[in-house]
Amino acid sequence: MQRARPLEGSPRPDDRGAEATVPRSTPLTIVSGAVAGDDLYSVAASASEAIGRPVVIAIPALGEPVLWPPGSFGPGDVRLIVADARAAVSGEVAGRPRAIAAAVPVRIGRELVGVVAASNEDPARQPSGEQRAWLEGAAAAAAVTALMREAREGNLEGSCRALLQALEAGPPADVEAIASHARRLGLELSTGAVAICAQAQASGAVGPLDDLRARHGALLAELGSGRVLGLLPISAVSGVAADEALKPLVAELAARELQAACSAPRRDVGSLHEALREAELLVELASSPETSLPGQEETYRLLIGVLLRDHHELEQLRDRTISALIAYDARHDTELVATLQRFLLHHGSTTDTAEAMGLHRHTVGYRLSRVHEVSGLSPYETDGRERLSLGLKAAQILAADKRRTQHE
Numbered sequence: 541m542q543r544a545r546p547l548e549g550s551p552r553p554d555d556r557g558a559e560a561t562v563p564r565s566t567p568l569t570i571v572s573g574a575v576a577g578d579d580l581y582s583v584a585a586s587a588s589e590a591i592g593r594p595v596v597i598a599i600p601a602l603g604e605p606v607l608w609p610p611g612s613f614g615p616g617d618v619r620l621i622v623a624d625a626r627a628a629v630s631g632e633v634a635g636r637p638r639a640i641a642a643a644v645p646v647r648i649g650r651e652l653v654g655v656v657a658a659s660n661e662d663p664a665r666q667p668s669g670e671q672r673a674w675l676e677g678a679a680a681a682a683a684v685t686a687l688m689r690e691a692r693e694g695n696l697e698g699s700c701r702a703l704l705q706a707l708e709a710g711p712p713a714d715v716e717a718i719a720s721h722a723r724r725l726g727l728e729l730s731t732g733a734v735a736i737c738a739q740a741q742a743s744g745a746v747g748p749l750d751d752l753r754a755r756h757g758a759l760l761a762e763l764g765s766g767r768v769l770g771l772l773p774i775s776a777v778s779g780v781a782a783d784e785a786l787k788p789l790v791a792e793l794a795a796r797e798l799q800a801a802c803s804a805p806r807r808d809v810g811s812l813h814e815a816l817r818e819a820e821l822l823v824e825l826a827s828s829p830e831t832s833l834p835g836q837e838e839t840y841r842l843l844i845g846v847l848l849r850d851h852h853e854l855e856q857l858r859d860r861t862i863s864a865l866i867a868y869d870a871r872h873d874t875e876l877v878a879t880l881q882r883f884l885l886h887h888g889s890t891t892d893t894a895e896a897m898g899l900h901r902h903t904v905g906y907r908l909s910r911v912h913e914v915s916g917l918s919p920y921e922t923d924g925r926e927r928l929s930l931g932l933k934a935a936q937i938l939a940a941d942k943r944r945t946q947h948e
Contacts, residue, residue: 544703567677572714574684575706575721583685584608584656587678591658591671597682598625599646599654604687612659613639625655642667644675646682648705649764656682680709696750699725700761704769707812715809722773727759733771734786735815737823738800739795740766748798756789769816773823774805799826801833804841814848821847823941831936832885843933847941861917861931868914876914877932879907883919885931896916 569870570578570586578586580597585608588595598605598621605622607613607647611619617639624637628645629652641660652658656679658667667675687702703721712718722729736758740746740851746768760770772786788800793800801822803815814913821844825831833840847854865876883904886892890908894901908919917924 546808553883557760566713567674568710569713570674570677570681571684571706571709572712572717574681574688575703575712576714576717577688578681578685580606580682580685583678583681587656587658587674590674591667593641593661593667593671594659595656595675595678596621596640596659597646597654597656597678598622599682600626600629601653602686617672621655621657628652628655642672642675644672644679646679646686647764648683648687648701649762649767651764653686654682655679677709680705684709696725696753697761700753700759701763703759704761704763704771704816707771708763708769708816709813711813713809718812719809722759725759727757727771727773728775729773729809729812730775732774732805732813733810733815734774734805734814735803735819736760736768736770736772736786736789736793736800737816737819737824738768738770738798739827741799742766742799746798752789752792756786756788758789764843766798768793768800769819771815774807799823801826817848818844820944821937821940824944825936828940829935830881831940836933839930840937843930843937846934847937854938856932858931858938861927862915862935864914864916865911866935868910874907874910876907876911879904880911880919880928881932883908884925884932887933888920888925 561798567590570583573582573586580599580602584595584597584606588608594607594609595612596605596607596618599631605618605625607618617637620637621640624640625645639660641658643655643657645672646656646896658671658675684702684706687698687705689698699721702719703725706721707718717732746762746766749762749768752758753760756772758770758772760768762768770789772789790800790802799821803818803822806812806815818841822833822837822840825840843854843857846857849912861932862877862880868874879893882896883890883893886896890901890904893931894904897904911928912918912920912924915928917928919925919928
């Protein structure tokens with residue numbers, strides 16, 4: 541983001557029509573509004589109307605904070621809120637101003653650029669979980685608005701980031717707004733796309749992506765901390781499966797020392813959020829030493845689909861298979877799970893597992909017997925081995941999803 545720009549180009553609150561303060565139906569519609577061109581006043585007004593209390597958006601790089609309703613915070617409170625936002629952006633720890641009941645960070649990728657906060661005008665009535673969801677939607681929309689502003693000033697990178705940030709925030713409430721934004725960038729997403737995520741394996745900037753965008757016809761942007769997200773429209777692929785068409789791009793990203801993964805194709809704009817999340821999880825899994833993706837991608841994709849549909853269902857699969865083994869290892873400082881992983885990786889060969897782990901073959905056999913006793917599933921039988929394998933993958937995906945969430 542560019543720094544220290546005033547907001548004189550934004551309409552003042554008293555110039556806005558009544559339509560600006562009409563409540564939105566869900567938090568994600570605020571994000572869609574930002575993609576369609578809403579400014580920070582619209583974002584603040586929508587969030588304020590939804591939660592029934594004043595809202596302030598403070599993004600220091602964009603100048604003065606935006607308040608809704610106008611004048612709802614005193615000058616002294618505004619100064620404290622701005623100071624708190626600047627401290628947060630700088631990575632400093634500061635106490636929350638008393639005028640604020642709840643605050644949500646505004647992030648562009650993983651870079652914290654400001655805050656969205658609700659007033660503390662009624663200390664006895666703290667924001668509910670639903671109200672906080674509106675603040676989180678407003679924070680995502682504020683990030684998109686900031687990026688859209690850069691895009692209007694001729695920054696293609698900012699425009700790409702705005703679209704990808706909006707899709708990453710959640711399923712689009714306004715599919716046509718997303719599709720229209722993509723068309724302005726010269727991409728047709730209405731028939732679907734394949735998502736790609738890449739993560740730098742070492743610290744440092746990813747570098748310009750303009751050449752990759754032009755050469756591969758893909759939407760690409762760095763979202764901070766060496767993470768790249770992208771979409772390759774299915775409509776841009778002629779005679780080649782979309783995931784196959786991404787292989788040259790993946791190879792170029794690998795040459796830049798980025799670990800990359802692709803989602804399965806999605807056939808409509810509404811499911812592109814899932815495609816991006818799938819690609820992100822596959823990259824997170826690929827970076828874990830506990831995961832062996834080659835040859836197993838489709839199984840992981842199926843289980844990621846379960847996660848996206850029903851998080852609890854994947855937790856149940858883990859709990860019915862290997863949770864007892866994880867708990868046993870934690871209590872007794874054993875390596876039943878690690879031994880089981882190596883056994884499955886070596887296609888059920890006790891000898892190869894023992895050699896890989898530097899153990900005697902009988903030690904591996906004893907551990908696998910304990911796996912059967914503790915889990916109730918035999919790693920030597922087809923059914924037990926398959927269920928244990930699925931349980932391990934479920935646990936790895938859940939752990940990867942937790943890490944991904946903590947990174948944001």
